[in-house]
Amino acid sequence: MDAIALNCSLKSAGGSTQVLLDEVADALRSHDVGTTSVRVVDLDIKPGVASDEGDGDAWPDLRRQILDADIVVLGTPIWLGQPSSVVKRVLERMDAFLGETDDQGRMISYDKVALVAVVGNEDGAHHVSAELYQALNDVGFTLPASAVTYWVGEAMQGIDYKDKHPRPEKTQSATEGAVRNAVHLARLLNAQGYPAG
Amino acid sequence: MDAIALNCSLKSAGGSTQVLLDEVADALRSHDVGTTSVRVVDLDIKPGVASDEGDGDAWPDLRRQILDADIVVLGTPIWLGQPSSVVKRVLERMDAFLGETDDQGRMISYDKVALVAVVGNEDGAHHVSAELYQALNDVGFTLPASAVTYWVGEAMQGIDYKDKHPRPEKTQSATEGAVRNAVHLARLLNAQGYPAG
Amino acid sequence: MDAIALNCSLKSAGGSTQVLLDEVADALRSHDVGTTSVRVVDLDIKPGVASDEGDGDAWPDLRRQILDADIVVLGTPIWLGQPSSVVKRVLERMDAFLGETDDQGRMISYDKVALVAVVGNEDGAHHVSAELYQALNDVGFTLPASAVTYWVGEAMQGIDYKDKHPRPEKTQSATEGAVRNAVHLARLLNAQGYPAG
Amino acid sequence: MDAIALNCSLKSAGGSTQVLLDEVADALRSHDVGTTSVRVVDLDIKPGVASDEGDGDAWPDLRRQILDADIVVLGTPIWLGQPSSVVKRVLERMDAFLGETDDQGRMISYDKVALVAVVGNEDGAHHVSAELYQALNDVGFTLPASAVTYWVGEAMQGIDYKDKHPRPEKTQSATEGAVRNAVHLARLLNAQGYPAG
Numbered sequence: 001m002d003a004i005a006l007n008c009s010l011k012s013a014g015g016s017t018q019v020l021l022d023e024v025a026d027a028l029r030s031h032d033v034g035t036t037s038v039r040v041v042d043l044d045i046k047p048g049v050a051s052d053e054g055d056g057d058a059w060p061d062l063r064r065q066i067l068d069a070d071i072v073v074l075g076t077p078i079w080l081g082q083p084s085s086v087v088k089r090v091l092e093r094m095d096a097f098l099g100e101t102d103d104q105g106r107m108i109s110y111d112k113v114a115l116v117a118v119v120g121n122e123d124g125a126h127h128v129s130a131e132l133y134q135a136l137n138d139v140g141f142t143l144p145a146s147a148v149t150y151w152v153g154e155a156m157q158g159i160d161y162k163d164k165h166p167r168p169e170k171t172q173s174a175t176e177g178a179v180r181n182a183v184h185l186a187r188l189l190n191a192q193g194y195p196a197g
Numbered sequence: 198m199d200a201i202a203l204n205c206s207l208k209s210a211g212g213s214t215q216v217l218l219d220e221v222a223d224a225l226r227s228h229d230v231g232t233t234s235v236r237v238v239d240l241d242i243k244p245g246v247a248s249d250e251g252d253g254d255a256w257p258d259l260r261r262q263i264l265d266a267d268i269v270v271l272g273t274p275i276w277l278g279q280p281s282s283v284v285k286r287v288l289e290r291m292d293a294f295l296g297e298t299d300d301q302g303r304m305i306s307y308d309k310v311a312l313v314a315v316v317g318n319e320d321g322a323h324h325v326s327a328e329l330y331q332a333l334n335d336v337g338f339t340l341p342a343s344a345v346t347y348w349v350g351e352a353m354q355g356i357d358y359k360d361k362h363p364r365p366e367k368t369q370s371a372t373e374g375a376v377r378n379a380v381h382l383a384r385l386l387n388a389q390g391y392p393a394g
Numbered sequence: 395m396d397a398i399a400l401n402c403s404l405k406s407a408g409g410s411t412q413v414l415l416d417e418v419a420d421a422l423r424s425h426d427v428g429t430t431s432v433r434v435v436d437l438d439i440k441p442g443v444a445s446d447e448g449d450g451d452a453w454p455d456l457r458r459q460i461l462d463a464d465i466v467v468l469g470t471p472i473w474l475g476q477p478s479s480v481v482k483r484v485l486e487r488m489d490a491f492l493g494e495t496d497d498q499g500r501m502i503s504y505d506k507v508a509l510v511a512v513v514g515n516e517d518g519a520h521h522v523s524a525e526l527y528q529a530l531n532d533v534g535f536t537l538p539a540s541a542v543t544y545w546v547g548e549a550m551q552g553i554d555y556k557d558k559h560p561r562p563e564k565t566q567s568a569t570e571g572a573v574r575n576a577v578h579l580a581r582l583l584n585a586q587g588y589p590a591g
Numbered sequence: 592m593d594a595i596a597l598n599c600s601l602k603s604a605g606g607s608t609q610v611l612l613d614e615v616a617d618a619l620r621s622h623d624v625g626t627t628s629v630r631v632v633d634l635d636i637k638p639g640v641a642s643d644e645g646d647g648d649a650w651p652d653l654r655r656q657i658l659d660a661d662i663v664v665l666g667t668p669i670w671l672g673q674p675s676s677v678v679k680r681v682l683e684r685m686d687a688f689l690g691e692t693d694d695q696g697r698m699i700s701y702d703k704v705a706l707v708a709v710v711g712n713e714d715g716a717h718h719v720s721a722e723l724y725q726a727l728n729d730v731g732f733t734l735p736a737s738a739v740t741y742w743v744g745e746a747m748q749g750i751d752y753k754d755k756h757p758r759p760e761k762t763q764s765a766t767e768g769a770v771r772n773a774v775h776l777a778r779l780l781n782a783q784g785y786p787a788g
Binding site: 080081082122123124125126127130150151152153154155156157168170171174 | 474475476516517518519520521524544545546547548549550551562564565568
């Protein structure tokens with residue numbers, strides 16, 4: 001089994017989103033699941049809702065990697081209490097899954113499990129997970145119990161997750177639980193996928 | 198396998214939410230899953246976040262029925278583009294699941310699958326499903342691919358789902374798909390539940 | 395000018411929502427605006443979307459107090475990252491404003507300014523304000539710049555706002571700013587209300 | 592008084608968002624307010640949360656136009672029930688307003704009024720307005736009563752707003768009301784802005 005982790009930070013390097021995604025990847029590895037990590041902001045993902053938006057569009061390649069994975073982890077920072085524009089772009093491009101079917105006539109993304117990883121200086125992780133859950137579920141992903149890991153600081157403070165020492169135990173525990181459930185569910189769906197309609 | 202459908206309408210009788218939930222129950226029956234339907238507004242579910250809020254609280258009984266079911270269907274109307282106060286009350290009471298464990302030390306609601314059914318005169322189904330997905334997932338439910346069925350009318354119009362004839366085909370198809378996926382996933386989790394931490 | 399503060403806590407007494415609302419009322423008083431505080435959970439606000447849901451319904455009285463005020467403050471705790479069922483009930487009942495006009499043919503709630511006060515152990519204030527802003531704005535309220543004051547703790551921690559000592563400065567500053575803007579805007583709209591259509 | 596309308600469509604030309612924004616601009620003109628219309632997807636708005644993200648960033652120019660306007664209209668399509676990635680990018684860039692003050696020490700965006708225009712084949716306008724209201728209000732904008740105009744079709748249908756003939760009356764009426772309120776409020780705030788802290 002393989003996972004892909006999409007870092008949907010606004011930054012080209014470093015950052016708290018990557019720190020949390022690395023912790024998710026470590027947890028996946030402890031279940032023998034390898035993770036490819038992609039920093040989406042560095043790719044030229046064109047605006048649109050087709051599977052290929054033409055010349056120079058980096059989505060077709062990323063789409064292929066997503067469809068090849070068993071577990072998809074969306075990692076996003078919080079800005080103004082909401083998901084990043086980068087993760088929104090990814091979800092918009094996944095909209096095309098709604099019109100694409102596999103050889104059994106099912107939505108092309110079926111049998112894949114999604115996880116969400118959210119970090120912010122403060123406030124917004126539950127809402128970000130709500131937005132991502134709904135969009136991911138609409139385009140065919142299955143959500144295991146407790147499908148999010150997150151960290152946010154106290155209201156209107158400015159601490160970053162990457163600078164928190166020692167590492168927040170509650171977040172570590174959420175990461176382990178989310179990954180454990182995702183791996184279990186992905187194995188079940190791998191062995192016995194959703195029936196055709 | 199058994200399902201429970203919670204009608205979280207503001208009304209004590211009739212209504213479009215029940216019509217859609219009846220269609221969900223029919224679809225479940227076609228998969229040999231029986232459904233108990235409960236109209237929550239008729240019960241005295243006390244405000245609070247404990248599993249028993251004392252004298253006259255109807256939640257402990259409803260909670261037991263929910264924990265006995267394999268599939269939980271939350272049905273809600275849309276008001277002002279948002280979930281009803283009744284379904285919010287139900288979710289608040291489920292908050293207590295976060296602190297309750299089964300004999301394996303897992304959250305007491307694990308291995309259950311949730312579906313969402315949403316109706317409104319207009320606009321709001323995606324957001325309502327986002328709110329419900331996140332709250333349900335936080336308290337331990339698993340969400341199958343395409344976990345919502347819904348109907349809404351054109352912007353600022355006043356038609357009710359119950360008065361739509363012939364029945365909207367897209368909604369019927371969504372109902373069948375959501376139920377098919379939920380039953381499949383509930384069977385998988387019934388046979389092989391999430392591992393303990 | 396007068397304000398009304400609706401405490402939409404799930405609890406009948408005490409709590410952090412009241413502490414924050416008291417701070418809002420203090421700030422309003424410093425601008426010579428008196429505030430009536432109401433604990434909504436103690437009232438029998440019937441489910442429904444009419445202005446009077448019949449026998450024993452406490453809404454008609456509360457509705458009158460809301461319509462008599464110049465500034466309406468909605469105070470709510472966060473549960474599962476979302477607004478309380480109690481504040482949702484209030485908003486549902488305000489839905490009737492959409493069909494009620496004053497003697498100039500304008501929505502009956504026009505020229506009133508709304509503020510939002512949100513408290514939780516962790517995470518959710520931005521989303522709660524989004525839900526409340528949209529519902530309040532739909533039913534005719536005007537939102538001054540920076541219309542929310544809030545406090546939440548670090549992710550997955552259990553501290554209450556009422557137990558925070560010293561008082562969080564950022565929240566105090568947000569309270570003062572929100573109140574200052576609300577009073578200014580209410581005075582402008584009091585002197586010169588929205589034109590009729 | 593001047594308005595700026597930001598078309599946050601994913602498309603470079605045509606589309607229903609522009610049709611609705613043109614109707615908003617017509618309504619503004621009837622109140623003697625001129626509107627500059629900008630298609631954001633055609634500009635190179637860099638990812639980030641600073642007021643200038645460096646070489647080639649189109650935001651500093653757009654930011655100046657926004658700060659020069661009295662009324663800002665955000666127009667967005669709905670994808671998966673949510674705001675577009677393009678409007679999210681704009682809001683992220685406005686995040687910098689939180690740290691910028693005018694010569695009175697107030698947030699630099701104060702005294703400006705915002706409106707929201709939303710179109711989609713189906714479902715999502717209320718939620719999109721909630722997300723935009725909260726983000727806009729956080730960064731200093733004032734929201735007049737009934738600050739949104741929108742159109743969406745029946746659930747899971749594929750009609751576009753631009754192809755609706757005759758023009759939907761309810762949407763036209765919402766456009767006129769939102770604009771009337773915005774112009775009134777902008778004039779009040781123009782004459783008498785928020786006091787300094």
